[in-house]
Amino acid sequence: MDLRQLSYFVALFEEGSVTRAAQRVNVVQPALSMQIGRLERELGQKLFDRTPKAMEPTTAGRALYRLTRPILQDLAAAREQMARLSRAPIFGRVSIGVLSSLASSVVPDVLARYGTAHPDVEVSLADGYSTTFIEWVTNRQLDLAIINKPNRKLGLISHHLMNEEMVVVAASGTPLPVAVPIRMQDLPRLKLILPSLRHGLRIELERHLAAEGISIAPMLEFDSPPGLADFVARSDWFTILPSIAVSHRLQDGSLKAYRIVTPRLTRQLVAIHLPDQPMSAAAALLIDELGAALAATSRLVQAHISGADGEDQ
Numbered sequence: 001m002d003l004r005q006l007s008y009f010v011a012l013f014e015e016g017s018v019t020r021a022a023q024r025v026n027v028v029q030p031a032l033s034m035q036i037g038r039l040e041r042e043l044g045q046k047l048f049d050r051t052p053k054a055m056e057p058t059t060a061g062r063a064l065y066r067l068t069r070p071i072l073q074d075l076a077a078a079r080e081q082m083a084r085l086s087r088a089p090i091f092g093r094v095s096i097g098v099l100s101s102l103a104s105s106v107v108p109d110v111l112a113r114y115g116t117a118h119p120d121v122e123v124s125l126a127d128g129y130s131t132t133f134i135e136w137v138t139n140r141q142l143d144l145a146i147i148n149k150p151n152r153k154l155g156l157i158s159h160h161l162m163n164e165e166m167v168v169v170a171a172s173g174t175p176l177p178v179a180v181p182i183r184m185q186d187l188p189r190l191k192l193i194l195p196s197l198r199h200g201l202r203i204e205l206e207r208h209l210a211a212e213g214i215s216i217a218p219m220l221e222f223d224s225p226p227g228l229a230d231f232v233a234r235s236d237w238f239t240i241l242p243s244i245a246v247s248h249r250l251q252d253g254s255l256k257a258y259r260i261v262t263p264r265l266t267r268q269l270v271a272i273h274l275p276d277q278p279m280s281a282a283a284a285l286l287i288d289e290l291g292a293a294l295a296a297t298s299r300l301v302q303a304h305i306s307g308a309d310g311e312d313q
Contacts, residue, residue: 091120097145103127181307
């Protein structure tokens with residue numbers, strides 16, 4: 001059993017396909033299959049069940065993955081750290097989860113800049129929910145993820161990125177039936193469409209409301225932040241979203257945002273990873289760039305939030 005065989009095995013385990021795994025490690029398919037066969041014979045264990053649609057890991061295969069993935073991660077991190085010391089280009093692979101409320105705002109520009117600056121780094125990005133990402137990081141399906149900070153302990157390393165303001169959002173021409181800035185106790189008076197309780201944004205909102213003894217019962221629920229923004233832009237409904245999620249629409253004037261006060265409504269964004277899987281140099285650079293872009297966008301959208309000075313307008 002050598003490092004080449006283990007890297008081929010991990011690629012096949014994660015890709016589920018000989019074709020994709022061979023492309024990932026840059027070898028022809030017969031060579032990868034031959035090395036996997038040698039590894040199975042050496043270990044005396046069948047590592048994959050070969051089906052017409054995918055390579056399904058066996059119990060032994062899943063056990064070997066849990067044992068070897070941290071080793072390969074540590075080796076990759078060691079190579080990248082040495083590359084930084086020698087001022088060589090950063091290389092490697094980063095699999096990261098990013099909340100859907102961020103994926104359509106700052107992420108595309110950051111990925112474009114990062115890809116240009118670090119062409120030897122392969123980035124795999126997924127967008128979705130905090131609860132999903134916690135599970136995927138814990139199961140090593142992702143190296144790290146940016147999530148809403150939960151109230152419970154996760155057994156994961158957490159790096160604070162920023163506190164992001166959540167605002168009431170509506171079409172620019174929709175009249176607001178309450179005073180600005182909007183008090184939290186006035187939120188039930190709005191015609192609201194919100195994410196469902198499956199979504200981290202709704203969970204965070206309900207936590208703030210419960211602390212103030214306030215309850216809301218939206219008539220419509222929609223779990224896509226971009227979809228929510230598009231809906232309110234075409235209707236007379238209101239929603240509550242992180243300000244960065246609608247930054248482009250605030251700047252082009254298709255949406256308007258209103259500050260929520262008494263108290264202010266914010267969420268904490270954190271980056272998470274396993275304690276035994278520290279961030280590689282490539283991952284740390286990507287998180288740094290995402291954090292800087294989030295902070296810059298947050299400052300930019302302040303000028304587009306009505307009631308930003310805390311006074312009625």
